[in-house]
Amino acid sequence: MKTRIFVTLKNGVLDPQGKAIHHAIEGLGFSGVHDVRAGRLIEIEHEPGVSKADLETMCTKLLANMVIENFEIEQA
Amino acid sequence: MRAAVIQFPGSNCDRDMAVAIRDITGAETTLVWHRAGDLPDGLDLIAIPGGFSYGDYLRSGAMAARSPVMQAVVKAAERGVPVLGVCNGFQILTEAGLLPGALMRNAGIRFVCRTVGLTVENNRSVFTKGYSTGEHVQIPVAHHDGNYFADSETLDKLEGEGRIAFRYAENVNGSARNIAGVLNAGGNVLGMMPHPERMTEAVHGGSDGRRLFEGLLRQIA
Numbered sequence: 009m010k011t012r013i014f015v016t017l018k019n020g021v022l023d024p025q026g027k028a029i030h031h032a033i034e035g036l037g038f039s040g041v042h043d044v045r046a047g048r049l050i051e052i053e054h055e056p057g058v059s060k061a062d063l064e065t066m067c068t069k070l071l072a073n074m075v076i077e078n079f080e081i082e083q084a
Numbered sequence: 085m086r087a088a089v090i091q092f093p094g095s096n097c098d099r100d101m102a103v104a105i106r107d108i109t110g111a112e113t114t115l116v117w118h119r120a121g122d123l124p125d126g127l128d129l130i131a132i133p134g135g136f137s138y139g140d141y142l143r144s145g146a147m148a149a150r151s152p153v154m155q156a157v158v159k160a161a162e163r164g165v166p167v168l169g170v171c172n173g174f175q176i177l178t179e180a181g182l183l184p185g186a187l188m189r190n191a192g193i194r195f196v197c198r199t200v201g202l203t204v205e206n207n208r209s210v211f212t213k214g215y216s217t218g219e220h221v222q223i224p225v226a227h228h229d230g231n232y233f234a235d236s237e238t239l240d241k242l243e244g245e246g247r248i249a250f251r252y253a254e255n256v257n258g259s260a261r262n263i264a265g266v267l268n269a270g271g272n273v274l275g276m277m278p279h280p281e282r283m284t285e286a287v288h289g290g291s292d293g294r295r296l297f298e299g300l301l302r303q304i305a
Contacts, residue, residue: 025189
């Protein structure tokens with residue numbers, strides 16, 4: 009079984025990488041892009057017995073830094 | 085005086101830190117590998133050195149903060165043992181929950197490697213007794229993720245409790261309120277991005293970092 013975990017910066021937290029990517033997109037000649045924020049996708053292959061609660065604990069204890077990041081768990 | 089310097093895979097300032105502690109304080113200084121379950125007995129100082137532990141995988145300091153030795157470091161910190169984290173060591177201490185906030189990518193994206201001016205904001209801690217409050221010192225930084233972030237409530241609390249040890253005299257990396265170093269509530273844990281161990285004798289171009297270790301020695305010995 010596969011779970012995808014999306015880790016993103018909280019609203020209001022400055023994202024220098026997103027800003028640099030935004031500049032690079034504009035440098036390629038694309039217009040109309042308002043903002044870019046970069047995050048992280050973590051794919052976890054696991055037994056069906058690994059519960060949503062376990063996955064949430066993995067996120068809060070390691071995969072996301074709750075001071076600056078949020079996470080979303082997506083199961084197929 | 086007895087000191088330990090923790091080594092993680094990817095630490096690269098561990099020996100500099102051990103040399104600074106040994107030469108300046110005369111402490112019996114042990115290098116402790118991250119897999120160790122216990123620390124040596126009777127420690128007066130634990131140093132978490134700079135570097136790129138675990139290649140900065142996931143987030144700077146994230147993996148190191150969950151390694152076995154850190155449980156012993158957290159327990160020692162709770163007992164009041166002074167813990168100094170420099171650069172990656174500061175990142176590890178925030179990731180381990182010993183210090184508030186987080187260290188994010190520098191606001192200017194670039195790695196910053198130069199000597200910067202700092203203001204000593206609090207000279208009451210065991211780490212900063214060798215300085216005067218408001219004093220300007222010069223200490224080098226070398227980091228990519230030194231942009232200190234905490235919510236405004238936490239920042240106000242840190243200011244109110246005198247827990248900002250050092251502030252940059254200029255905007256170096258986008259850090260909130262130019263914070264370069266913070267203390268825990270007990271005052272026995274200090275995390276700072278600048279490297280005092282790299283500014284300890286004339287050949288380094290200055291010795292402003294030396295007084296941090298001299299101050300520690302006077303408090304502990």
